[in-house]
Amino acid sequence: xxxxxxxxxIDPYERRWMxxxxxxxxxxxxxxxxxxxxxxxxxxxxxxxxxxQTVATTPPWDEPGVREISPGVYEAYVIAQAWSFSPxxxxxxxxxxxxxxxxxxxxxxxxxxxxxNVNMQVVPGEVSRLRYTFDxxxxxxxxxxxxxxxxxxxxxxxxxxxxxxxxxxxxxxxxAADAGTEEGQ
Amino acid sequence: MTATDTPPSAAPERRxxxxxxxxxxxxxxxxxxxxxxxxxLTVGSLFGPLQSxxxxxxxxxxxxxxxxxxxxxxxxxxxxxxxxxxTTFFIVGFTTLAVIKGLGRPLSHPKLNLAxxxxxxxxxxxxxxxxxxxxxxxxxxxYAPLKANWAFYLGLVLVVVxxxxxxxxxxxxxxxxxxxxxxxxxxxxxxxxxxxxxxWQVATLGVAVxxxxxxxxxxxxxxxxxxxxxxxTYFWFTGHPLVYFWLLPAYLSWxxxxxxxxGGKLFSDSLARFSFWMFFIVSVPVGFHHQFTDPxxxxxxxxxxxxxxxxxFFPSLLTAFTVIASLEYGARKRGGTxxxxxxxxxxxxxxxxxxxxxxxxxxxxxxxxxxxxxSYNLNLVVHNTAWVPGHFHLTVATAVTLSFIGICYWMVxxxxxxxxxxxxxxxxxxxxxxxxxxxxxxxxxMLGLLGAPRRTPLGEAPYTPDSWDGHLMxxxxxxxxxxxxxxxxxxxxxxxxxxxxxxxxxxxxxPIAESLRDPQQTPEWxxxxxxxxxxxxxxLVIAYGPQLVDQILHMSLNAPGPDFTPW
Numbered sequence: 001x002x003x004x005x006x007x008x009x010i011d012p013y014e015r016r017w018m019x020x021x022x023x024x025x026x027x028x029x030x031x032x033x034x035x036x037x038x039x040x041x042x043x044x045x046x047x048x049x050x051x052x053q054t055v056a057t058t059p060p061w062d063e064p065g066v067r068e069i070s071p072g073v074y075e076a077y078v079i080a081q082a083w084s085f086s087p088x089x090x091x092x093x094x095x096x097x098x099x100x101x102x103x104x105x106x107x108x109x110x111x112x113x114x115x116x117n118v119n120m121q122v123v124p125g126e127v128s129r130l131r132y133t134f135d136x137x138x139x140x141x142x143x144x145x146x147x148x149x150x151x152x153x154x155x156x157x158x159x160x161x162x163x164x165x166x167x168x169x170x171x172x173x174x175x176a177a178d179a180g181t182e183e184g185q
Numbered sequence: 186m187t188a189t190d191t192p193p194s195a196a197p198e199r200r201x202x203x204x205x206x207x208x209x210x211x212x213x214x215x216x217x218x219x220x221x222x223x224x225x226l227t228v229g230s231l232f233g234p235l236q237s238x239x240x241x242x243x244x245x246x247x248x249x250x251x252x253x254x255x256x257x258x259x260x261x262x263x264x265x266x267x268x269x270x271x272t273t274f275f276i277v278g279f280t281t282l283a284v285i286k287g288l289g290r291p292l293s294h295p296k297l298n299l300a301x302x303x304x305x306x307x308x309x310x311x312x313x314x315x316x317x318x319x320x321x322x323x324x325x326x327x328y329a330p331l332k333a334n335w336a337f338y339l340g341l342v343l344v345v346v347x348x349x350x351x352x353x354x355x356x357x358x359x360x361x362x363x364x365x366x367x368x369x370x371x372x373x374x375x376x377x378x379x380x381x382x383x384x385w386q387v388a389t390l391g392v393a394v395x396x397x398x399x400x401x402x403x404x405x406x407x408x409x410x411x412x413x414x415x416x417x418t419y420f421w422f423t424g425h426p427l428v429y430f431w432l433l434p435a436y437l438s439w440x441x442x443x444x445x446x447x448g449g450k451l452f453s454d455s456l457a458r459f460s461f462w463m464f465f466i467v468s469v470p471v472g473f474h475h476q477f478t479d480p481x482x483x484x485x486x487x488x489x490x491x492x493x494x495x496x497x498f499f500p501s502l503l504t505a506f507t508v509i510a511s512l513e514y515g516a517r518k519r520g521g522t523x524x525x526x527x528x529x530x531x532x533x534x535x536x537x538x539x540x541x542x543x544x545x546x547x548x549x550x551x552x553x554x555x556x557x558x559x560s561y562n563l564n565l566v567v568h569n570t571a572w573v574p575g576h577f578h579l580t581v582a583t584a585v586t587l588s589f590i591g592i593c594y595w596m597v598x599x600x601x602x603x604x605x606x607x608x609x610x611x612x613x614x615x616x617x618x619x620x621x622x623x624x625x626x627x628x629x630x631m632l633g634l635l636g637a638p639r640r641t642p643l644g645e646a647p648y649t650p651d652s653w654d655g656h657l658m659x660x661x662x663x664x665x666x667x668x669x670x671x672x673x674x675x676x677x678x679x680x681x682x683x684x685x686x687x688x689x690x691x692x693x694x695x696p697i698a699e700s701l702r703d704p705q706q707t708p709e710w711x712x713x714x715x716x717x718x719x720x721x722x723x724x725l726v727i728a729y730g731p732q733l734v735d736q737i738l739h740m741s742l743n744a745p746g747p748d749f750t751p752w
Contacts, residue, residue, distance in 0.1 A: 006708040008455040014506050021502040025495045032491065032561040036484070041562040043477050045484040052744050082751050106747040108328045108413055110569045114636040119478050119565045123413045124330065124744040126480035141648050145569035145638040147324055149331075149751025150255065153646040 044120050044128045052105050052124035055079075066090045066098065074098040080109040080122045083151025085142065090159045093167035097133045110145030113159055121146065134161045205289040207282075214295075216600040216682075218278025218302065219593065221309070222271045223678050226586070229266025230671040232259035237625065237664025240657040242644040254319045256642045257752050262316055264325030268581060270309060272431045273344060275589050277305070277351045279434055280378035282596065283441075284355045286695045287375030293361040294354050301351030308343025311336050322752040324640065326420065327400075329411040330746030335404040338396045345389050352382035370704040370712050373457060374441040374697060380461045381433040383714070384426060387721065388469050391422025399742070410745040414481045415736045421472035422729065429468040429497075431581050433461065435588035439508045439545060445698035446538050446595075447531050449515020452507050454700035458711040460500035460507075466721040467497045470728030477564045486732050487561065493728060494559040501552060508545065511698070536611030540591030543619040544584050547626075551579030554630060572633020574640075575626045583622050587615065590674055595693040597681050604687045606680035610673060617670040625663025628656040 010018075035041045055061050056079055064086045066076040074096050079086045081104065092098055102111045102122050109122040113132070120128035134140075144155035162170070207215075232253075235245050239256060246256050253259055281298060285291060292298050314336055315321035321333035359371060359379045395416050402408045440457045444450055451457060473490035476482050513527055521530025532538050554576040558564055567573065598605045605611060632653060633639070643649050643657060710716060 006706060008459070008708060008711075009453070009702055009706060010456065011453065011510075014453065014456065014503075014510070017506045018503065021499055025498055028556065028560065029492055029495050032563060033488065036488065036562045041565075043484050043487055043562060043565070044480050045487075046482065047480055049481070049739075049741070051741075082747055107330060107751060108417075110638065112569065112636065112638065117562070117565045119568045121417075121476070121479045121569070123417065123480055125412065125741065126414050128478075128480040143636070143638050143648060145641075146328070147257065147331075147640045149747075150257065152257075153641045153643070156646075156648045 041117065042130075044130055047101075047127045047129050049125055050103055050127060052103070055103055056105050061103065066092060072097060076100045078102045078111065078157075080104040080111065080144065080155075081106050082109075082149050083144070083155040085111075085144070085155065085157040088157045090157070091167065091170060092134055092159065092161055093164045094137055094161055095133065095135060095164075096161075097131065099129060099131045102128045107148045108146050109148050109155070111142055112145045113140050113142045115140055118142075119145070134159065137161050137163065205286070205291075207285060208291070211281075211285060211291065211295075212600045212602075214299070214302070215278045215282050216597070218274045218281070219597060219600070220682075221306065222274035222278065222589075223593070223675060225266040225270035225274065225309075227671065227675045229263050229271065230668070232263040233267075234664040234668040235259055236263065236642075237661045239642045239644045241661040243661070244642075244644060255322065255752060257324070257640075258316075258319050258322045260640065261322050261324050265312070265316060267586075268325055268431075269341075269344070272581070272585065272589075273348055274305065276381070276430065276434045277301070277348055279437075279589070279592060279596070280355060280382060281351070282600075282695065283374040283378040283434075283437060284358055286697065287372040287378070288358065288362040289372075290358070290362060292354055293358040297357070298351050298354035301347045301349070301354060303347070304350060305344050305347030308340045308345075308347060310340070311343060312340025315340075319752070326424070328420070329400060329403075329413045329416040330744045331751065332404060332746050335401060338400050338404060342393060342396050342401075345393060348382075349386055349389070352379075352386055355379050355382050370454075370707055373451065373454060373700070373704065374437055376458065376712065377433065377437040377441060377461050380465050381430060381437070383718075384433070384465050384468055385430045387725070388426030388430065389423050391419040391472070392424075395419035403742070408742050410742045412736075412740045412742055413744050414479070415740055417476060417479060418472070418482070418732065418736055421475040422469065423472075424475060425472050426468040428577075428581060429464050431585045433464060435541075435544070435585050436460070436504055438541065438588060438592055439504070440511070441698050442592075442696045443508070443538065443541050443698070444511035444515055445696040446535060447512050447515035448519050449511050449513075449698070451698045451700045452510040452514060454702060454704045455707045455711060456503055456507050458707060460503045462711065462717045463500040463503075464497070465717050466724055467493055467500075469721070470725050471497060472729075473732075474559050474561075474564075477561060478568045481736075482732065489728060491559060491561040493724075495556075498552070498556065498559075505549070512542075514701070534608075534612070536605070536608050536615055537591045537594035539612055540594065540615035540618075541588045543615055544587035544591065547579050547587075547619065547622060548584035550626075551576060551584055555580065567633050569639055570633035571629045571637045571639050571643075575629030575633055578622060578626045578629065583618070583626075587618050587622075590618070591615065593674075593678060595696065597678055599693050599695060601682050602686050602689070602692050603681050603684045604691055605693075606677050606684055611677050614670055614673040614677065617666055617673070621663045621666030621670055623663075624659050625667065628659035628663065632656045632660070 060077050064077045064079045066074055068074050074092055076090050076098055080102060102120055104122045104124045111122050112119040116132055118130050118132050120130055122128055138161055140159040142157050144152055238245055315334035321337035323331040323333045327333060356379055399411050399416055403411050440451055471490050471494045473482055473487050474494045477487050516527040516530040519530045521527030594605055594611055637643055
């Protein structure tokens, strides 16, 4: 190159705009980074891989549902398939910290619990996992949010968050029902 | 608005390309692309309102039965025809014009471009058969293991390969021009078109590999299953730069043509080129931001892609400044005054200008919802909800599509030697698109925040609460307005193309904006491919390399999909 060095010729106003733009984007990045890695608003990550063709008969997936693993701490296993979730309902007491595992045995599905931050793509061969603490009483539908064929719009279930007393009562009832079934056999 | 280091008056009266008049054959060739594009937009858009009416419980798909079997078949056609066919054909045609007119010379290898066009048409016809016979009701994302007929995938590959071939034609033509013009800056509109074509070649490798190595062998029965996670990773390698492939031709017009139509000049040639190069290097290594909620991809890589996605916003913010400054320059020359009062002095009576201005206004909102999507954990609130189609109807369906419509309002008359049929009707068309899309997309964003899933006939879904009804109704109203708008557009193009030939002075010219500063003052590094190509490859290897290697090494083709046809 001969002669004077060519410059970009940035207008002073434009230079200021560029600085503001960069500052804004850095602020956004810092916000989501801190929320994600320091405050626990995290995403699903790399978890277990499974064989979609055999997973439904392999523990713990052969008995989908929710169980208490230590006081107040729960895990829920959910199997998605065209066009239903098993289980259809997850009942937990208020304040339960639940780790939710979801996988699919056929197509891709979605798993989003209304009014929570639980939102996962469900991919055959992979386990999606998120942890959430249910601090509010009520019913929270979980919907399939990925197109999976003609029954897609009818594919849903719900989380029911109940009081501790109601929860214990329903557990006792279920245990009695189980015992009843066994006696009847 | 102060002077740069060279006063504007020093810019020579360089009227790029205007010295070269396109031959009849060249015009017909470009018009061929545009007609296929408009036909695709018309047919594809007929299904959009049917989806939106379904939201209010009015299911018209029953009436279409023996032809169109379901909501989802209509949705597949809507997505493929509008997002893939309308855009790709328009872009290849428009870029052909930008390259020829920008460089002021014919294509160096016209037969190559001709071949590109026909390969694209062959691909379109091939993909159309399974789409129309309900054997490719897999939506335009074709997430495995949804299994379409093999012809669908092969057709898509041919459309992409055809666009590559045309892209090679553009690159060779630019190379030939450079050989004849050593030391000169390439004309902006031609360079911008070639940068987009080059980015596209890198970006589409993902989907090409996915189809050729995994989906085609599987649909042809050579393998038993697929790896759905890997196919998602491949898909989004292409899927995000795809949106820049759509957007950059609109930017080309906003930077390089619209200022001329508004009586102004391109405010900054340097920064216009700089943003195109930024898009070239950061459009591709951002795909994991579509997979934030995916299992099997480590959070660290998702976060890195979130940061890179923020960096793609930077050139868009630059574009906002330069384009608005260019328009303000034009408006003030036309007598506009005031801090914002100059906006009224823009040529709002010109439908081509109005369509593009309205497109750009809605793009500001689309940008905001896009930032939300890209924001790592914030995405959990909106992922796979109606928010997402709300977002991309502001971007691809307005910023891009309404801009392309605006371009058609001078380009179709230019290519055919006719006058635009009823400019006032065209103005109505642009405004009705704007209004319809505001109603539609606002309601979709609201539904998304309330948790409504995307791609779902919410009218029939058993879980739809009454509290969504108002928004669902507004989606239908927006859809009805958009149906009127798109049919008006098709009518205008039809009537224009079939109208009587007019005197040459009544036919619009190709608007090519001059730069406020002599482009020769632009640094040479902003006009060279090599450093940016190296940068793009390095960034791609860093941002995608480790995950691609890991996912390919651990590939397991163990997902055959269901043993029945799910749609």
